[in-house]
Amino acid sequence: MIKVYGISNCDTVKKARAWLAERNREHTFHDFKKQGVPDHRLAHWIARVGWEKLVNRKGTAWRKLDPALQASLTDEASARALMLQHASVIKRPVVEWSNGDITVGFAPEEWAERL
Numbered sequence: 001m002i003k004v005y006g007i008s009n010c011d012t013v014k015k016a017r018a019w020l021a022e023r024n025r026e027h028t029f030h031d032f033k034k035q036g037v038p039d040h041r042l043a044h045w046i047a048r049v050g051w052e053k054l055v056n057r058k059g060t061a062w063r064k065l066d067p068a069l070q071a072s073l074t075d076e077a078s079a080r081a082l083m084l085q086h087a088s089v090i091k092r093p094v095v096e097w098s099n100g101d102i103t104v105g106f107a108p109e110e111w112a113e114r115l
Contacts, residue, residue: 002027005041006092008034013093016106023115032087042083045094048102051079054090061088 002020006013008031020027030038045054055073056062062070065086072078083090095103097114 002098003030003096004028005030005032005038005094005096006090007032007088010092012106016093016095016111019106019108019111025115032090037084037087037090039084041096042080045102045104046076046080049104051076051083053104054083054094055079056089056091059089059091061086065089 002025004013004017004020004027006016006029008014008029017027017029042054069082073082091104093104093106097103099114101114103110103114
């Protein structure tokens, strides 16, 4: 089963979920805003793809953070704490594919190869 993590009103997440639905790919959805960031999954994602890939430094949520908080992001521990406290800074969607792979962001060409 494919599991998609993100925020339901995020345009990229909407596109990704619609893309899966158009291809009749069942998936479950975990909404960070309603269900929080699952700490054990975050640790797994960091181990698999790295914290640098998970933190979206180009998004609105990042730009709204206090500059001192942005500057404090220097390592895995500080990134993990930030992502748990401010779920919106996580690049979306995070997808756990049925084969165990983890991807971050929506890349239709790459996703098509996975299917």
